[in-house]
Every structure is written in C-alpha cells, then in structure tokens.
Amino acid sequence: MAALIAGCEIGFWLILAAGLTARYVLRLRTVGAVLLLCAPVVDLVLLVATVVDLRRGTAANVTHGLAAAYLGFSVAFGHSLVRWADQRFAHRFANGPAPVRPPKYGAAKVRHEWREWGKAVLAWAISCGLILGMIAMVDAPERTHELWPWIIRLSTVVGVWFVGWPLWTTISPPREPANRR
Template sequence: MIVTLVLAGELGFWVLLALGLAARYLLARRRVSTALLLCLPLVDLLVLSATVLDLRRGAAPAATHGLAAAYVGFTVAYGHSLVRWADGHVAHRLAGGPKPPGAPKYGRDRAAHEWRIFGRTLAAAALTTALITAMVLLLDDSGQAAPLTAWYPRMAWVTGVSLAVAASYTVFPRRPR
C-alpha cells in the first residue's frame, strides 16, 4: 500500500505541477496557477500522514515506510528548484520567455553547481533521517525498527556519493577542450 501511495504522490506532484503551469501559460490564470502550485506541499503532507497513520494502526514497519520518508525528504529539498526549472522551460516554450540557462559545464561554476546539489541532497537526507527517527519513536516495540533504521546508511551513502561528485568537480575541474 505504501509503495502505491508514494507512486501516487509522485504522479500527483507532476500532475499538479503540469496543471499549475498550464493554468499560468496556456490559460493566463495566474491566481489559479499559484493556488495549484501552492498545493504541491500538500502531496508530501498526504504521503507522510498516510504513512504515519499506517504505522499508528499497527502495520509492521517496512522498508516502504522509509521510502515514503525519503520521498518526502527529497521532494521538500528539491521541490522548489524543480518547480523553478520547469517554470523556466515552460515559459520558454509556451510564453516566449528566454531560454533557461543550462547547468554550467566547466570550472568553478560547475563546482559551485555541484555543491548546491550536494546541499540539497544533504538537506533531503537530514529530513529523511528526522522523519524516520520520528517514525521509530511512534513504534511501541523498538525491536521492530530495523526496516526503518536501514534507511540511515542508505541516506549516508546517497549523501556520500553527492559529496564525492561535488568534491571531484572542485579538485579536478573539467576544462573546455
């Protein structure tokens, strides 16, 4: 059930984003667009609430509950930049806006870009860890927490990979050919 909920949350995020941007650029309904885009965090709240409710009703903790926490952590950390990216591209395609700049390819600019991504990943991992810790505290039997706490090293691994990528662009910056 939780995997379906996370998938529905992901689908809901993209549908709300598409509807919000369509309202803004195709229908010229700025207020409707703003209202739809402001509903994006509600998707995260629904996923998180349903996950906590599932645990409170006595469901055995599973890796899928940790997946829901990771989904919320990453959408909160990356959501704003993703909406800004999509808005720029849709404005360019449908409203004659300027072409959005791509990610820098070389040197310090690329390194700075990768460090910003690392910062978002670190924030996502921290939020995921906090949510999982809160879920563990909700459990009556802490011995059941292993499927949830298994997400701690996963988040550390994801953060470590992001750190390694950012550091590699700093230590070995790409140069134009």
C-alpha cells in the same frame, strides 16, 4: 503504502503540470499560482498517511523508509524542480527566455555541484529525521527494525554523491575546451 508513494509522485507532477498549464497556456496566473502552491499538499498527504499507518500498529517496512526518503527529496529539491519546469514552460508557451542550464566549466561548475550536494544533505537530514521520528513514535524495535537500513542507504547515496560530484569537481574542475573560447 507503495501505491500511495507512487500516487503522490504522480500527483506532484500532475499538479505541477496543471499549475504551469493554467499559468502559461490558459493565462490564468492566479489559478496557476494556487495550483503550484498545492504541490506541497501531496507531501503532507503522504506524511499523514505514513503516520496513520504506523499508529494503527503496522510494522514499519521498506515502503515507510521509502516514504521518508521521498519526503526528504521532495522538500529539499521540490523548489528546484518547480523552477526547472517553470523555465521550460515559460520558454515553450510564453516566449520566455531559454531555460538556464547548469554551468559546465570552472568555478561556476564547482559552486553548482556543492549547492546541489547541499540539497542532497538537506534531503538526507529530513529523511533521517523522519525515520528516527517514526522509530521513536512507534517505540517498538520489533516493528521498526526495517527502518534502520534506510539511514545507511541514504548515507551511502550522499557519500557517493559527495565523492563523485562536488569533491571530484573541486579537485579537477572541468575546463572549457580551447577551441570553444
């Protein structure tokens, strides 16, 4: 399972790079679009493989929890990652505008941090839903006890993210230095 997760992560980036290369370097916009639409297929492969592995009777372990976390992150942040890479490729290879950078100051920075944390909450919800689904599907506590700590781990990450970024930025938003105005 760990090798499959690593393979899916590598596959995602390879498909993304191939799609952007086709779109901007080779000027094959349709091929690029098709390749970019294939990126979620990597997630589907991982999900199916995880379900098959558990249905075969394998006891859930840390890699099954990691697969759920990866899938949640990929679904919640995947579009943003593709957009981030697309902006950079367009700028580098197609004379597109400079990539948009996240805001550094004021209310725009606060909104940005809340939006990113919202994606983290979505990733948490998807991941925890998948974990709970695995636990229910296997229906054997002796084979799924390794999955419960993943809910705590993921909840801790989302909690720390909340305090360290959106809450902190809301309480004390960074202000643009006076000499930069």
